[in-house]
Structures are given as structure tokens and as C-alpha cells.
Amino acid sequence: MEEWIIKRKGGDFEKIANRFHISPRIASLIRNKNIIEMSDIQMYLEGSISDLNDPMFLKDIDKALDILTEKIDQGKKIRVIGDYDIDGINATYILLTGIRRLGGNVDSDIPDRMKDGYGINEELIERAYHDGVDTVITCDNGIAAKEAIDYGKNLGMTIIVTDHHEVPYEMEDGERTYILPAADGIVNPKQEDCNYPFKDLCGAGIAYKLIEALCEIRGKDVDEMDDLLENAAIATVGDVMDLVGENRILVKEGLARIRKTKNIGLNALIEATNLTKESIGTYHIGFVLGPVMNASGRLSTAKKALELLEITDEREGKLLAEELKALNDSRKEMTEQGVKKGVESLGESPEAKVLVLYLKDCHESIAGIVAGRIKEAYHHPVIVLTDGKDGLKGSGRSIEAYDMYEGINECKDLLTKYGGHKMAAGLSLPKENLEEFTARINRNARLSPDDFKKVIRIDMELPFSAVSERFIYELSLLEPFGKGNEKPVFALRGVEIIKGDIIGKNQNVLKGIIKDGKGDKIDFISFQNVEELQEKSKGNKMNITYYPQVNEYNGYKTLQIVITNYRIV
Missing domain, CATH: 3.90.1640.30 (inorganic pyrophosphatase (n-terminal core))
Known part of the structure; x- marks a missing residue:
């Protein structure tokens, strides 16, 4: 069950707005990120490479x-x-x-x-x-x-x-x-x-x-090494680091360079994945380019991804980029199979605090991805283990309330190898230790039922009348978004879908028009359980969370929102 919580953090938003030439709403969003001091707000909005630590x-x-x-x-x-x-x-x-x-x-x-x-x-x-x-x-x-x-x-x-x-x-x-x-x-x-x-x-x-x-x-x-900021940015986003402080600056600066990159291999990868170089953001690194790079180390050798970054021949770069993309397509299929088997083995309401899954047929290279997907589905810490060369081998992915590295470290006498950090870890252990490991890591887990609730933290209620091109531009000042600097979450009560059609090659997008309680209408799209949303919304009002954006198509710009969560009321 999801719990929706509205952040209510106070502050002198007019003062912040006047100081940084932003709207009070944007000032409120920054305050919601626990950025309070004027110097910290300035660093957040204006921090550059010159602000990196010595x-x-x-x-x-x-x-x-x-x-x-x-x-x-x-x-x-x-x-x-x-x-x-x-x-x-x-x-x-x-x-x-x-x-x-x-x-x-x-x-x-x-x-x-x-x-x-x-x-x-x-x-x-x-x-x-x-x-x-x-x-x-x-x-x-x-x-x-x-x-x-x-x-x-x-x-x-x-x-x-x-x-x-x-x-x-x-x-x-x-x-x-x-x-x-x-x-x-x-x-x-x-x-x-x-x-x-x-x-x-x-x-x-x-x-x-x-x-x-x-x-x-x-x-x-040092400016002669500026292009290497591209790689620091790709790694920071791809390794899911918090986009705060120095990381945020590295990613911001790196993205600006990626959009003009001269790296032959990176350009080939961008082309192979059908991206537009000038519009690449953290999403494209995290969910398109990054997985293709990672696929080389999962299903072949990571040396191929390194070779792509070093390549000097455009034709060879194109061929290698296509090869890595094909590897990632295979990885996607294997992941779907692994997630399906994992969910089948757990059922609807697993009793364990830490879900330790032995998936015999799961390729060890995708154990971490499968663990991450199952973690999202159940909102529990998840460890996926499979058969390795010498015993069991696998990866864990965690929730905010649980330190995965600490949990595994408390069982280290049962392991042959382990390492990682709070949110992700890798481990190996003899197969005969699996039962004891599962029991002990759960016995030690200091987690309560509330820790397993998925919490949607809402930044503010925002009527459709407030969604404008100017507001959406100001939202871009808060980018790059990612872990630790998430996109703001907006909400509205009592909205009604007045038109909604399922579209897309895979029939996985609901697109239409939505109306709020004041009668203001706006275009919307949703990727969340689209058939269910289309059916349940008929004749019913909803509470929604959403994010506004400008949709550009055939040279025309229109305002629209992306519905991210909904509740029928």
C-alpha cells in the first residue's frame, strides 16, 4: 500500500525568489530538498566546476x-x-x-x-x-x-x-x-x-x-582534461550516486560536454540507441546508454565498452556500438525471465524482511538487476543468488531503511567474498550456508512493517492553471535530476479524465485530456497500468501525482503532464 505524504516545509520563499530571480514555488521546491542557507541555495542553482573541492x-x-x-x-x-x-x-x-x-x-x-x-x-x-x-x-x-x-x-x-x-x-x-x-x-x-x-x-x-x-x-x-568530465558524469549517474554537492556539479558539467562530445565511440553509442545528442539527460544515461555499457561486462567483456570509448575509427565505432546494443537487448530478455521467476517464487505477500532468492537459472551477471526490479515490486531489501563457479554468487539491492552492506557484513563468517555499500552489494558463499545466511540476515534486520511501505512524498499541490512554459523552464534550473535530487512531485485532487486512448507500438501509453476541479484542462500521458487506469477512471474522479512538461511534435509545442500515481476517489 502506498502512503502519500505532502511535504510542508516553511521558509521565506519571497526572499529566496527575489534573491535568485525565481518564482516562490521554485523556492519552495528547493527548500523541500533541505537546502536552507542562501550560500547552499546559490551553490545548488549556480555551482560550477570552479566550486569543486581541492x-x-x-x-x-x-x-x-x-x-x-x-x-x-x-x-x-x-x-x-x-x-x-x-x-x-x-x-x-x-x-x-x-x-x-x-x-x-x-x-x-x-x-x-x-x-x-x-x-x-x-x-x-x-x-x-x-x-x-x-x-x-x-x-x-x-x-x-x-x-x-x-x-x-x-x-x-x-x-x-x-x-x-x-x-x-x-x-x-x-x-x-x-x-x-x-x-x-x-x-x-x-x-x-x-x-x-x-x-x-x-x-x-x-x-x-x-x-x-x-x-x-x-x-x-586542467582544461585539457575537461572532456573526461563526460565519463565522470556517466559513471556518477550509472552507479546511482546521490546527485548532491560535488556529484551534481560533475553531472551538470559532464552533461553539457556530452551534448557536444567529440568522442567517436560515445557518438556511435548515442546513434545506435536512437538518442539525440543535444537533449541527453540523466534519464538517458541511467536507462539507455548506461545499461548498454554495463551489458558488455555482464554478457561478454567490459573491455569492449572501454574499447568503444577509446575507438578512433567511426565505422568500427558504429559496429561495436551495435554489438553492445544487441548484447543489452539479450540482457533485457534474460532480466524479464529472472524477475518473473523471482516474483512467482515469492507470491503476493512475502513474510521475510530481507528477501533472499536462490534463482538457479538466473545468469549471475544480471542478479543485481533482477534484485533491483523485485525490490521495486515489493519494497523489501532483496538478494538474488545463483550458481557461480565456486558456490553461490549474487547481488543485493536495498531500501532506504536498510543498510545492505552492514547486513551482509554481520554474516561475513558465512561468506567467501563480499563488498559494496548501503544500497547495493555483491557476495559469494558456499551453497550449504544459504539456509543459515537467510535466517541470520533476517534475524538481524532491524526493520518494522512501516519500512516496507512505499512512500510517495509530494512537494506541493499544483493546479493546472499554474502549469506554464515559464514554470517548466524554471523547473529545469533544478536539474540534473536523479537519486538524491529527485524530480519534484506535484499533486492534485479531484481530477477527471475526459478523454483517454491507449497508444504506442506496445500499447503501453495512455494519452488524452484531463480536467481539474476548477474546470482547467490539460493534455496528459501515463505509462502506469494504462488499461487499468483507462477503465477505472471512467466516470470517476481521481487524486493524482504528476510532472509537467512541454511536448514538442512536428514543430508545435503543447503543455502536458505525466501522471505518475493515481487513486480513484
Whole structure:
């Protein structure tokens, strides 16, 4: 059951509106995001690349810079080892491209999801050593790779870790003892004694900060690396980081560059997915471009997505982009099958707090996507496990009320490998431990029935008469939208659909005209249970939540709303 809650946060909206030349309604929406101080509002509305934090605040970045400067000058072979997801791929590209432009002898490696599993391991270290690599630099992984890094150090290699995942720890007498790998430098703002003000950069964001600092150290113009903001933005959105503070600036700046990108592979991917470059936003990264990049690491090798970013031939770029799109189409079909089986196994009202599903036939590479979809359906934390090379392997996706990493960490004696953060984690365990793991993670879960309610938080009631092109333009000042900076939610009571037709190739869109209690009409579309909405709305009034937009078609502009939730009254 959904619970609708209207935010009622007070403030001097006229004062804010006058100071920033916006309407009081927009000022109210900003206040709803808990942005209160004038300086914070200014940063939210006007923050730019010049407002990013100084990378030198990152713990150990000075060590990393000293090492890289020395190795570049000596012509030593450097290898970037990333991860197979969208963050790892883009972080690898940033480090690889940045170090190469600064004169480094550098190449890269990315683990195979099926063969190697997540992150750096002894085999990757061994491969680097036999290839004559002097220095390894990780990105989007490494903080939990103590054994692999010990192995590399014993071989005499220099190792730098750049990562954004939680630092592993052990509990002793109620206190945490953090376990850090013996790397020559560890750049991760989540370290306990790191003074970097913003803790929530993704792996590619940290990679960009390192290259930014390396540029300055080597007396190069940082503007020459501006195109790498495209990759930091793609990774930040694709890895579902909160779009607040520094992340919001990185995405805002990165999107502006993506819309004019000269990257041959990225242009080919945009074309292959039928997008218009000039209008790309966070939605297109999160639900179109990102999944195609991720599909390479899921069903083939993430090296293909990295190859696409590095490609210099337009024809080859087009062919590779089409190949990755085809992989993602296959991934979609597999996901639908996995979700269907998961829902069938759970029924309508599962009793467990944390839903642990063993889906034998689910491809291990899509376990996280399936977990995410089932989480959305039931609003419970979900862990999907399937058969891996050595036991069970899977991924978890969480709700706001539950820290997935903490929950899994409390069961670590049952696991062979795990890692992640509050909202998502990966894990492996012996099959014989499944029953005990399921029981213990549920026993430890401090969740109440209220935590499983889906809450729709409404920003304000907005009559259709207030929907104008000017208002919609002002809403764009709040972009980019995403996790942590969600689109505002508007609501209206007692509306009535006076015309509604199901349209679209897949018959999954309801389009028509809707009228509010004052008699004002506006066009609408909806993608939510369209047959049910069409049927239930006949002769009935509804309460709705919605978002306004301008619809452009054949050169004409019309105002319309997108209905996101409804209740028959």
C-alpha cells in the first residue's frame, strides 16, 4: 500500500525568489530538498566546476601523485585495473587517458565477471607482473583486496588504490577496526581519517580528481582534461550516486560536454540507441546508454565498452556500438525471465524482511538487476543468488531503511567474498550456508512493517492553471535530476479524465485530456497500468501525482503532464 505524504516545509520563499530571480514555488521546491542557507541555495542553482573541492584534501593523494610523477618520468610501465561495471569502465578510461596524455607508459586490464569476479585478484596481479608492469593503479575497486595487494607487494610491485567503496572492518569489543590493504597509497574518501569534504564520489569521480591533481603537479592545463568530465558524469549517474554537492556539479558539467562530445565511440553509442545528442539527460544515461555499457561486462567483456570509448575509427565505432546494443537487448530478455521467476517464487505477500532468492537459472551477471526490479515490486531489501563457479554468487539491492552492506557484513563468517555499500552489494558463499545466511540476515534486520511501505512524498499541490512554459523552464534550473535530487512531485485532487486512448507500438501509453476541479484542462500521458487506469477512471474522479512538461511534435509545442500515481476517489 502506498502512503502519500505532502511535504510542508516553511521558509521565506519571497526572499529566496527575489534573491535568485525565481518564482516562490521554485523556492519552495528547493527548500523541500533541505537546502536552507542562501550560500547552499546559490551553490545548488549556480555551482560550477570552479566550486569543486581541492583534490589535495584526499588522503594519500600526495603519495599517489609522487609515485605517478616518478613512474611517468622514468617511463615505467603502469597498468590501470578497473571493474566491469559502468563506473569501473569509465574510471579506467579516465585514468588511462589522463596518464597517457601526461606522458605515461600506461595500459589497462579489467576483470572478467564470470572468471575473475569483482575487482583485483592474484591472477590479475600475476598477469601484470609477467607483462612487465611496474605499477598498478586500481579504480572502483581495491579497498577490500588485501590478499591480492599483499601478493603484488611481495612481487616487488608498486600499487596505488583508488576506490569509493566502504572500507572493510572487524568488530572488537563493540568498536570497529578497519582493515586496509598494504598499498603504497590509498585514495578513498571513505577512509576514517580522510579530510575530503565530500564522501560520496563514485570511482570515476575519484579518478577524475586524481587526474586533475596530476595535471596541476605536472604544470599542465586542467582544461585539457575537461572532456573526461563526460565519463565522470556517466559513471556518477550509472552507479546511482546521490546527485548532491560535488556529484551534481560533475553531472551538470559532464552533461553539457556530452551534448557536444567529440568522442567517436560515445557518438556511435548515442546513434545506435536512437538518442539525440543535444537533449541527453540523466534519464538517458541511467536507462539507455548506461545499461548498454554495463551489458558488455555482464554478457561478454567490459573491455569492449572501454574499447568503444577509446575507438578512433567511426565505422568500427558504429559496429561495436551495435554489438553492445544487441548484447543489452539479450540482457533485457534474460532480466524479464529472472524477475518473473523471482516474483512467482515469492507470491503476493512475502513474510521475510530481507528477501533472499536462490534463482538457479538466473545468469549471475544480471542478479543485481533482477534484485533491483523485485525490490521495486515489493519494497523489501532483496538478494538474488545463483550458481557461480565456486558456490553461490549474487547481488543485493536495498531500501532506504536498510543498510545492505552492514547486513551482509554481520554474516561475513558465512561468506567467501563480499563488498559494496548501503544500497547495493555483491557476495559469494558456499551453497550449504544459504539456509543459515537467510535466517541470520533476517534475524538481524532491524526493520518494522512501516519500512516496507512505499512512500510517495509530494512537494506541493499544483493546479493546472499554474502549469506554464515559464514554470517548466524554471523547473529545469533544478536539474540534473536523479537519486538524491529527485524530480519534484506535484499533486492534485479531484481530477477527471475526459478523454483517454491507449497508444504506442506496445500499447503501453495512455494519452488524452484531463480536467481539474476548477474546470482547467490539460493534455496528459501515463505509462502506469494504462488499461487499468483507462477503465477505472471512467466516470470517476481521481487524486493524482504528476510532472509537467512541454511536448514538442512536428514543430508545435503543447503543455502536458505525466501522471505518475493515481487513486480513484
